[in-house]
Amino acid sequence: MATINMLQAINQALDIAMAEDERVLCFGEDVGGFGGVFRATSHLQEKYGKARCFNTPLVEQGIIGFANGLAAQGSVPVAEIQFADYIFPAFDQIVNETAKFRYRSGDLFNVGGLTIRAPYGGGISGGLYHSQSPEAYFAHTPGIKIVVPRNPYEAKGLLLAAIRDPDPVLFFEPKRLYRASVGEVPEEDYQLPIGEAEITKEGSDITLVGWGAQMDVIDKAVELAEKDGISCEVIDLRSILPWDEDTIVESVLKTGRLLITHEAPRTGGFAAEISATIQERCFLYLESPIERVTALQTPATLTRDNQQNPKHPKIPETSNAPRNY
């Protein structure tokens, strides 16, 4: 098995999907000959031609509107939004169109073939507008699926699943890990399930839940916590929508404690939804309040992102509190 980074894994997934089905198209700003500003679509235009991998004008609402039409027609578009921070001009197309296409037509038409890829998250000195984690805005919307991979292996298997999924998928890629996350990835075709969380580490004292780049942060936090004798169970949610309630419920029934961490600001972040659901379903088993470790309720900054973000020491600090509750 080859050791590759997350960008290479994403590129492999796109390559496999395009080779397998000529209806698969990749497009977005700078996606064509240049291969994307992060190079996720490198060499795809050379291999599959300009009709199937191409640059679009700089207009996100147009990219997603165009992609919706293509998907309705029966094509399998993989549209890239260059940074998740710039997805908002397409918010209407995603929330009012993509998400409701099947429902409003009574299943006469659907855009299930659509996958929207967007790099998200902080840690690259991106300031306000190259750092955001917008998953919660979309998690409020029935009809779309939201997937966030944590490493190259997950990225390839989940992206292939997203492209072939019968529903439209928003695929948020942790850009801080694009080159930083390296791992063994099978060269062949494989898929990982959408809508299923994964227990990446078993433990008994507390359940830690995250997704995407935050899983790396959780791993560092676990090292600190376990030095203090706290046994952590770690769950990668993987899909924000639909999300795997049962896996978290079962874990919390066992540990009695839950901490959720995400890069997005706290208020209305997806941790709030998980927290509410788990207290509904596990109330009598909880031994301490459910905790959230998130970014501050501020825009992201250039120079203070290290302090405002949910860095790993904040997790054991917070999780010690419930243990002593």
Add this chain to the structure above:
Amino acid sequence: MTTTARTHQPEFLSGNEFSIPTYAVLAQDGSLHDGAEEPDLDQARALRIYQAMIATRVLDERMLAAQRQGRLSFYMQCTGEEAAVIGSAAALDDDDMIMAQYREQGALAYRGFTFDEFMNQLFGNEMDYGKGRQMPIHYGSRKLHYMTISSPLATQIPQATGYAYGQKLAGEGLCTIVYFGEGAASEGDFHAALNMATVHEVPVIFFCRNNGYAISTPSVEQFAADGVAPRAFGYRMHVIRVDGNDVLAVYRATQRARELAVKDNKPVLIEAMTYRLAAHSSSDDPSGYRSRKEEEAWRDKDPITRMRAWLEIKGWWDGDQEKALQDRLRADVLDTMKRAEKRPPPPLDSLVTDVYADVTPALQRQLDQLKRHIRRYPEAYPRGARSLDPVLSAADHVEDHAADQGGE
């Protein structure tokens, strides 16, 4: 790419250098304008167009009345714009995709959508293809290649560009027509769609119904330019302006646009100059923003009487045929409306289907919880409770419905 000559004087252009004429063929008395040529339109197609225009007018008149009687929650009329909508749809291949805004029921009538199908959607009953989810007039039909209507304005325009790009790759020689009003053309999606269409050489026809008003806002407050048509220059797109109440001009222009789109992959913008004779919707009252005199002037340009005059000159239509058609359509509208009103709403379970291809466990839990709740408080949910009662529900479903969901 910009290809431009160099100048050494700071001279500005104002936009007035371009003047886009209005293509017109048919005069109101049914004769042709001097120098105008009749399009290649045979009797069968001409009558199919005319009958769809009458069907649309009859449907609109009756359904607005039904809304006023409180039988229907909402309605939108196509009145005054029948030639623009139906004349253009008739110039296409019946397998071309239609992406409409919401006032284009005439195109659907032309394609063969039945009054039963219209009524089922309007009343949101269990035979509505959209399963009772959308407001009245949000029609759709897969078998007739008519994309289900969505209320947000202009979202369909870039979707049409994408749909047509897929048609081009599929190589089946088909195109997409997308309808919108001059108000919707102010949305960003309009610009995105036209720009992408010429950049990617997409077989799409952008059909703007410039009917003078966006609800109450007159077009002079919508844009300072000479209509919508000049914007095509900014995208290097082929453009034509037509008299939208002139069915022959609309037909010929759209026919030519389709050739450019399908044979040469040149997208086209058509601006049809017309007038919304009716209110914006059943919730609107135009007397608050325009004069009766203005409306009367446009009523004199009615596209249906204009086409009828032409048909009668050709000897293809007469008063007896007109009366027979009108009588039959009026009776059909009433019959189909009565049938549609009696049909029950879609089953409760359809609340959670089609959100995703498969019902998710979380949604199933919500539905189960809702059913328990309705059974506990049936008086608060009479319709829901009735649909959950097997005996009452069976009595409601006396008709045996084929599972034809407008698909294939």
